[in-house]
Amino acid sequence: MDFFTAQDRARRLTGRLVVLLVLAVAALIGVASLALALAVVMLDGGTFAPAPLARAMEPRLLAGVATAVILVVGVGSLVRHFQLRAGxxxxxxxxxxxxxxxxxxxxxxxxxxxxxxxxxxxxxxxxxxxxxxxxxxxxxxxxxxxxxxxxxxxxxxxxxxxxxxxxxxxxxxxxxxxxxxxxRLNLRLVALLHGILVIGLIGRMLLRTSGSGRRLRGRRGGGHVAVLGLGAALMVVGYAGTLCGNLIKAAVSRQREFLADASAVQYTRNPEGIGGALKVLAAHRLGSRLLASHAPEFSHLFFGSGVRSLSRLTATHPPLQARIRRVLPRWDGSLPPAPAIPTAPPRHAAMHGMAGLSSGAAAGQARADAALAEERLADEVVASVGRPSAEDLERARRRLGEIDEGLIAAAHEPYAARALVYGILMGVDPESREAQREALVGQALPEVLVELEGLEPSLSRLTPGQRLPLLELTLPALRRLSVAQSSRFQACLRRLMSLEARPGALQWALHRLVLQGIQGERRARRDRHLADLSGPLSLLLSTLARAGQDDDVEARGAVERLSAVLAVPLDFVREPAQATDLDWAMARLVRLVQAQRAPLLAAMSCCVTHDGRIEPEEAELLSAVAWTLGCPLPSMERESGQPAGGTA
Structure with a gap:
């Protein structure tokens, strides 16, 4: 399952969750009505006479019960949703x-x-x-x-x-x-089910109140009985809601745990890794059960079950033995198990309509071969989204090992991380760097400037392909800045970009990546199609084509070919775009529906791969832009001279 299919499937599952929630609420209304009938009978002396039952089943009263249940569930879910918005x-x-x-x-x-x-x-x-x-x-x-x-x-x-x-x-x-x-699906599930759990919490609170409510007993014994009965009824409804919630969580979670185990094998190409972890978990004295009071609410998020389940029907995770045998089929229950053959992620076509990218565009055999190489590499790029391989993991490990240890350490320290970002994002043009340095002297913290001066020798030795990983490493430290520190830092970044004499596409993309990494993604409704976005598409693809082609003639040709394939009228933008223009384009392209992001990504990759290769700077540019579109792209960089479709 490719990234785009998986994302669409998760969104469809959200719709099913709403349906399951509606059914659960209907069941709760029925239980609450029954509990109300029993409470009325108790208050009337415990006699199941027609009159009390008739009063309990009165349509107005049932409508009130239904309204109260829906209101509690709805308000509880909304409150939890807003609490979880921070991520x-x-x-x-x-x-x-x-x-x-x-x-x-x-x-x-x-x-x-x-x-x-x-x-x-x-x-x-x-x-x-x-x-x-x-x-x-x-x-x-x-x-x-x-x-x-x-x-x-x-x-x-x-x-x-x-x-x-x-x-x-x-x-x-x-x-x-x-x-x-x-x-994302799991957090939505937490919010939706929280409203159901609130009913039980209210019942528990009423029972505690009635247990210590001597004033109620002193005033009127019937009042105490009423509170006690209402609390017990709500507890019954709450337990019924908890059961419904656990059944829903179990229905959603179990198969996705098997999928995540299988993906771990694909990502690492080492079934002994995830399989060994599951075996250690199975043998561990404490298992996976967490002591945190909120563990039951988040049980479906965990690697292991996290809580004790009374029944397999409500278990959010498959049995450990079944999970181990899925990744280690020859495991016989003893240690060590016989090794299993790892499965590699299939690199199948995921172009969603981009096949035949070169049809009708070949003017000769050489041009056709080049277009075929572009198509093959674009297909590989799209298929790799959200699906890192063992080679990607090894490449990341090797790349981090090649970076100066001082820069790695700087990425983890708040002052040095800011200096590191400034040093990477300052332009290569001497005039621009001088103006940017003067701006930082007047705007950045002195401590950060001292760090920047100390990092400059190491920064000067950075090679293409090392900037993006370093910027990624700085993000956790930058997110921990105070509001005032973060505001000053972002103002400095915008000032640096405004002083860039010749801002390139890569410089803009890296700036945008850092800002979005700190601020988070601005959630926008995904309701646009490629045909609705001709202007933003023209600007972005022209910029990428100019960055990936030797001259404007080749860049124009790339955009014209893509216009025919995408069936969208595209105009080649001759003048280099400003950062504000590219931000405008991206603000509209993030509204693209999920199903059409794969063709867009394929088109983007074709723009920067005119020679059938992705060079380090082109890989950084493509990854940075893909990131801002919500498409995590493993590095598709090729070693010098390596043909497209190979493995670095």
Whole structure:
């Protein structure tokens, strides 16, 4: 299943969740009506006479019950939805997690940080916020709405009990949930089900009040009985709601856990990693059960079940033995298991209508061959979205190893991270850099300027392909800035861009990537089609074509070919676009429906691959723009001279 199909499937599942919620609310209304009838009977002396039952079944009263249940569920769900809008960090903190110190000297925490950073860079997505849960159980989770507000939490037990390969398997499992749209679905499920749980919480509160409410008993015994009966009724409704909620969570979660396990094998090409982690979990004395009070609410987010389930019907995770056998088919229950043959992610065509990109455009055999190479590489780019491979992971590890250790350390420290971003995003033109430096002296913090001066020798040795990973590494530290610090930092970035004498497409894309990585994605309704976006498409594709072609004639030819294939009238924009113009174009393109993002990404890749290769700077540009469109793109960079379709 490719990235775009997975995202659409997750959105369709959200619709099914609403249907299941409506059915659950209907069931709760029935239970509440029955509980009300019993309460009326109790208040009338416990006699099941026709009169009390008739009063309980009165249409107005039933309508009132239905309205009250719907109101409580609706308000409870909305309140929880707004509480969770900040993203995965809210979940991590609710579970007692603490942000991992990015400069930690703890070897095990450092290993975890390295594994997460490698997986993020291999996936082409922002480095997520990382939290540690001081719990000795083995567990982990990923939560968030979008790629920019993801948080990953890992328990202390997992950090200590798992080796690097096993930990990498767990992290790959969580990245699968991120890339398949599961985490957004899971948070919506939390919000929808919270309203059902609120009914039980109200009943519990009323029972506590009645248990200590001597004033009520003193005034009128019947009042106390009424409160007690109402509380008991609401508790019954609440337990029924909890059962419904657990059944819904189980129906949604179980198969997606199998898919995430399989994806972890595909991402790492190491079934012993995720399989070994599951075996350690199965043998662990504390298992995966978390002590946090909110664990039941978020149980469907966890790597392991996290809570004890009374029935397989309500279990949010498949049995561990079944999961182990899915990734290690030859496992016989003993250690070590016989190795299984890893499965690699299929690189099939996912162009959604982009096949035949070169048809009608070949003027000769050489041109046809070049167009075929572009098509093949564009097909590979689209198929790789949200599907990092073992080669991508190894490339990310190698690239991080080639970067100066001082720059890696700077990316994890708030002052140095800001200086690092300034140094990377300042223009290469001497006149521009001088004006930008003067602007920073008047606007940036002195401590940051000192850090920038110290980093300059290392920054001067950066090679193409190293800038994007470094910027990705800085994002967790930059998100932790105070409001005032973040505001000053963003103002400095905008000032740097405004002083750029010759702003290139890559410089603009990296600026935009950092700002979006801090601010988060501005959620927009996805209701536009390619045919509605001729102007923004012309501007973006012309800019990318100019960055990927040798001259304007070739760039114009690329845009004209894409105009025919996309069936959208495109005009080649001859003059280089300003940053504000490109921001305008992107603000409209983010409204593109999910189904048409694959053709757009294919068109973008064709613009920068006129020679059948993706050079390091072209890879950075393509990844940065794809990121802002919500399409995490693993690096498709080719080594010098390597033909398209190969593996770096």
């Amino acid at each position: 995965g960090s809210v979940v991590a903190e609710a579970l007692g997690g603490r942000p991992l110190d990015l400069e930690t000297r703890d070897a095990q925490e450092r290993r975890l940080l390295n594994v997460v950073e490698e997986m993020a860079i291999a996936s082409g997505m922002p480095v997520p916020e990382l939290y540690v849960l001081e719990d000795q159980a083995i567990n982990a989770f990923a939560a968030g709405h979008d790629l920019d507000d993801v948080a990953i939490g890992v328990t202390r037990g997992a950090i200590e009990a798992l080796d690097r390969d096993q930990l990498q398997g767990v992290i790959a499992h969580e990245f699968s949930h991120i890339l398949h749209g599961d985490m």
